[in-house]
Amino acid sequence: MEKKIVLTRPFSLERQSDEETNPKAPNILRRILSLFKNVRPGSDVSCFKLPPEFNMPKSELQCYAESVYSTALDILSNINNGNTPLDRLINVVAWTISTVRPFWVGVAPYNPTLGETHHVSKGTLNVLLEQVSHHPPVSALHATDYKEKIEIIWCNSTAPKFTGTSVEVHVHGIRQLKLHNHGETYEMNSPNLLIRIFPVPGVDWIGNVTIRCIETGLVAELSYVSQSFFGFGSNQRLVKGKIFDSLSKKILYKIEGHWESTVTVKNTDTAQVRVIYDAKQVISGLQAPIVKDPESVWPTETAHVWSELSEAILSKKWEKAKEAKKIIEERQRELRRERESKGEKWVPKHFTVSYNKEKGWNCSPIKSSVPNAPIISL
Structure with missing residues (x-):
């Protein structure tokens, strides 16, 4: 029997079509409030089951993967083009911002099943994800680019909390980006996702992100700022921060912009400002992956x-x-x-998983590289 495989477009700057994101109910706010009428503020809603009318046609695994393999420009490979450690960190900052994608209020991805996988290739980049725990939900990602000698390892554990007026999804876990050509490892965390229900429905990324190069001691700190409670003001999708040397504590660059438009860095010595990220160039016009070899697609895909x-x-x-x-x-x-x-x-098939009360979840890939996938990102 032929495998049935359904892939949808990645999240991008353009609003998805009604067929992909529009819930059944015409009054989204009323319907969302009805879901939470018996849920107390402060409750963990990680096991909360949404009716299909509120699901988008893709799993959370695909959402994580899209932020790595779905870009209009090869912003990941561009990291290696930096001539100095500082240049490369600035490129890593731009790539990190590119992994933040717009979500639309009223719909959510499926909670992945235990052992579910997603395996996709784009050019020489191969990406593999596995759901390594269901309660609590933990997703592991391993990506390798054999041409650029780049490796990415993520371990994401989500903990959504209902506050009474919103749901804040805390994303725990360390993310690593390794540049094997330069002997550099960058560690970073993820911002949190804020799903605002009242008074104005909306979705924002919020919180602080630290990007640290273990070998050079260079650090970037980003702050994702939510809009005001009533949805007014100019702070919507704002990101700001700084790049500094952890040894001297000297601030080298200041970062400012909006992650859905442009982000700039300002050299603190020369006052020169330049754009390091343009969302329109990187996350617009994205297309759904295609299946190149249906017979090779795993049953867990x-x-x-x-x-x-x-x-x-x-x-x-x-x-x-x-x-x-x-x-x-x-x-x-x-x-x-x-x-x-x-x-x-x-037992997970592709990762070794451990948990430490202080450090949280750790997901180590069993193999050193990810093989070519039967699903191709355009």
Whole structure:
């Protein structure tokens, strides 16, 4: 039987089509509030189950992966073009900002199933993700570019909290970007996602991000600022920060801009200002990946696991969508019961996973490089 695979367009500056993002209900605010009427402020909603009308036709795994492989310009490879460690850190800052993508209020991706994967190639960059834990949700990412000698390792653990007027999704876990040609490793964290319900529905990235080069001691600090409570003001999608030497504490550059438009750096010695990131050039006009070799797609591929549900959502067949989602959830419960009855513990296939109370989750790829994928990003 031929594998059914459904892939949708990545998040980009352009609003997705109604077929991809529009919930069934005409009054989005009323419908969202109805979902949380019995949820107390401060509650962890990581296990909260959304009806299909509020799902976008893709898993959270694909959303993570898109931020790495879906760009109109090869901003990742450009990092190696920096002549000095400082130049390369500035390029890393630009790439880090590019991984922040617009989300639309009223819809959310699927919660990945345990062992779900996403495997995609773009040029010489190969990207592999695996859902290594379901409760709590933990996603692992490994990407390697064999031409540029670049490696990326992420371990993302999300913890959404309901505040009464919004849902703030805390994204825990260290992200590493390794430039093997230069012997440099950059460590960074992720901003948090704020889904505002009242008084003005909207979605923002908020919080502080630190990017640190272990070998050089150069550090960049970014602050993603939310708009005001009532949705007014010029701070929407604002990002600002600085680049400094951790040894001398001297500030070398100041960073300012809006992550959905342009971001600049200002040299503190010369006062020269230049644009380091232009969202229109990097995350606009993005297309859905294509399947080059259907037979080689793994059964765990997210675009295969959720294909029936995604098709139903895209065609707005909500009863069929509910049944498709129910089948996936029941299958997951059945597999968990089977493991428990046999006393078996599920083990990830592509990552070694550990947890430390102080440092959190750690996901180490089992293989040193990611192979070519049967799914291709354009």
